[in-house]
Amino acid sequence: MFDRRLIQYFDWWLIGLTLMIGVIGFALIYSAVNADDITTQNDLHVKQMIWFAIGLAAMVCTFIFNYRNLDQWGGGIYLVSIILLICVLLYGKHVAGSRRWLAMGPLTLQPSELVKISVIIILAKYYSKRASIRGFTLKELLVPMFIVVIPFLLIVKQPDLGTALLIVLIASSITVYVKIERRSMAWLIGSGAILVSLAWFFFLKGYQKQRILTFLDPDRDPLGAGYHIIQSKIAIGSGMLFGKGFLKGTQNALSFLPEQHTDFILSVLAEEWGFTGTAIILILYLFLLIWGLNIAHGCRDTFGTILAVGVTAMIFWQVFINIGMVMGLMPVVGVTLPLISYGGSSVVTSLIGIGILMNISMRRFMVE
């Protein structure tokens, strides 16, 4: 029953990169909450390690069975995640004006994280059945659109615009990868542009436009997002070539940085380890993502290839948006840095994603 080749093909590179990034994350969280002498939660790095351990367990659970089973389970997983999203809106915990968490005994779950994975699986299932060189036409794309719009609206309602847009980005990446038929592509871009401009000039009220502009350009909100960005830029910039040293970040120490252990964790790294340290992290992520694409390349079936691309896209967009955000290149949205930012749901989801990659990688010798 058990195939010895599974161990032979075990992907040490993948697990090695993942653990390396994770360990750097612990150190950063430790610094983020301890450089400040008056903080109250200085054991967050320990909690993060516990979450990481839980995540690793989840990862193992994700790779022990053959990923091809996901093809059959895709619909069910999707359905469950949608039901959980509805539950969040009905019974979710209110935190700072939004409902994102479901309390399950002592644990809190963030179903929007799970949805990212379930959308990837069901799209891989759909596209792998109908793939053609011509690409997908508008009519064939209706189902995927439907699949994405439901969780998108439910997440926007929470409201959690960052995650909602992330899901659209992931789904679009997969769709572009499996190819959209040329005329359909033109149609999509054309009608999208028309819709956006119609909405802008006729439907959106002044304050709504203001909000969107502020979202796109944080400098318009100098007391809120704009201030966070300028502080983040100062933290990053002042790190210079070699950084100020571990626990020596002054921006970090004085709590000038908002959310320094979650969304803005990279500015702690950049301040304390400078360009050298940050470049290393960038390279580690780049390796991880290339490795993800390499797994897609090594896979022998369409479903697995698309699945691997989807998971890689998920990690890519989070890394890109998060790092772009703290450097002032992107709007300020609540997107975490995978494997590094503090937060249980984020870490567990990332590791489940890694688990899927591992699953595909371990079984690359199997023919359909």
Place this chain on the structure above:
Amino acid sequence: MKSYYKTADADWYKQRLNGLMYFLFAAFSILAIRLFYLQIIEGEEYSRLSENNCIRLQSIDAPRGLIFDRNRNLLVDNRPSFDLSIIVRDAKPLEETVGKLAQYINTPQEELMKIINSKKGGASYKPVLLKSNIGRELLAAIEVHMFDLPGVVVDIRPRRYYIRNQSASHLLGYLGQISPAELKSGRYESARPGDFIGKFGIEKSYQNYLCGNRGGSQVEVNAVGQVVRVLETVNAEPGHNIYLTIDYVLQEKTENLLQGVAGAAVAMDPSTGQILALVSSPSFDQNSFITGISHEDWKALINNPMRPMENKAVQGEYPPASTYKIVTALAGLEEGVIDETTMFFCPGYYKFGDRVFRCWKRGGHGNVDVVNAIAMSCDVFFYQVGQRLGVDRLAWYAKACGLGVPTGINLDHEGSGLVPTSLWKKQKIGIPWQKGETLSVAIGQGYNLATPIQMASLTAAIGNGGMLLKPVIVKSIETVEEDIVKIFEKEQVGVIPASQKTMEIVKKGLWEVVNIRSGTGWIARVDGLDIAGKTGTAQITSRKAGDPENREEQENFIKPHAWFVAYAPAAEPKIAVAVMIEHGEHGSSAAGPVAREMIKTYLVDSELNKKQTTIGEIDPIVQNLIME
């Protein structure tokens, strides 16, 4: 060409991965270039900026909206206050700086250090407030030595100022620091710890209009914490101004009339429901709440037996006494248990079962009809009307006249009063209604309770021919530029359930109260003003307050409450008033003259004041804060 004939198999997909790879490299190049730009090219500049953490946020408080009376006289404004703070991070060496500062402001150094140490644990770049409202002399002393005092800052902040101290305190209300519970409640969106919010009165009810939106600036400071450059500024939006329906002349006059007694008075415009004056006595000093009231002063206010912190005009519930006979008369006439010709003989008492109910006039009133009975306030007549009606029919009329429910004026803790019914008694007390109790209720005693504002709107409704109006306290809310934000229109909430004829009879009675010599309100008449009204003297059965050791005070606290309700001119009233004086003993002698003077003030003297009195000057410094 080959690929066109291929199906979309795994190999085809693998080829497409190349595109993704290029994309990945492009994206990471952007990140790397940006990183290089920030850390290497701009690194020196950002390093300099991070040295002192010199980009800071300074909050700009929004000036709170002003409050005016109906003739646009300024009642509440903002004055500049100079608050002395220290930023511990910048004040180096700390001990020495504080020592010097202590000399300049004549405060022991230990005291200042105590304040600073108590805030230890907070972020060191946040200012610690040492002394608020330091006054211009101290300000000058500090400004001169500013370069000697690193980290010491003086903030100019608008501070609430109630121009006429102790006046209209209950109506305007006061401010207080926001409590942790209020912060969490989510009702104060942009509030922060330490903010002042309305805690009572108009200040509380219209908090969201008054508060405005806070602004702020991103500033760059130097090593001693002085601002060297303002990077970005978001202007504060001042709060909206509120124009009350109050006539200030009448309000102030009424306050003087109630000086030294516990009581309340409400004046209303019967045609619109606008409140012209709303007074509760004794009053309190609102400004003391802003500067911080001492524990002793607060205790004294709370323990004062005259209850200065209560707005008696809307919170106080009292037996309406004989003023309630208006309702009994209406109900009796409408239900047909009496008509205008019905006569009862008053020998000074009325025997009911084995109990004897006394008329307030021991010698009796002789033969009286309903008009005489109202005019002379004959208890015996109304005992019999009540007996014929029964308590529940009477209650129906009382409720239709707006009693037993809050009037809906937008002020805190409004009392609902009480209209007893047989069902109510059974449910609340558990004993069936006794027939004799109906007699007490018919003359406004027994379980009956009403607030002065309820009696004022009831009186206004009789005066205007039957329209029950919701009391309106705010005329309009306007922006600083005087653009209308909201206008409060007249709102009818009910109709007095009485025919024209019934109303005429009751109104005739009310007119005779004041205008015939045997009427109980003769004292309130003014030649040429044609006042109609009704007296009330509320017997008190229980002793609630007072020092049991002090006999005189004890006796004072069992004296009956005095009521007087009135409107004028009788034919087409422009003002309706309700006056209630706790332990005033007689409605006619204690409350009547107050009502008379109020009506006189409004109809005669106030006309002269209609032309705009000088609007209080807004302090130029606050003006600047608004304009900035």
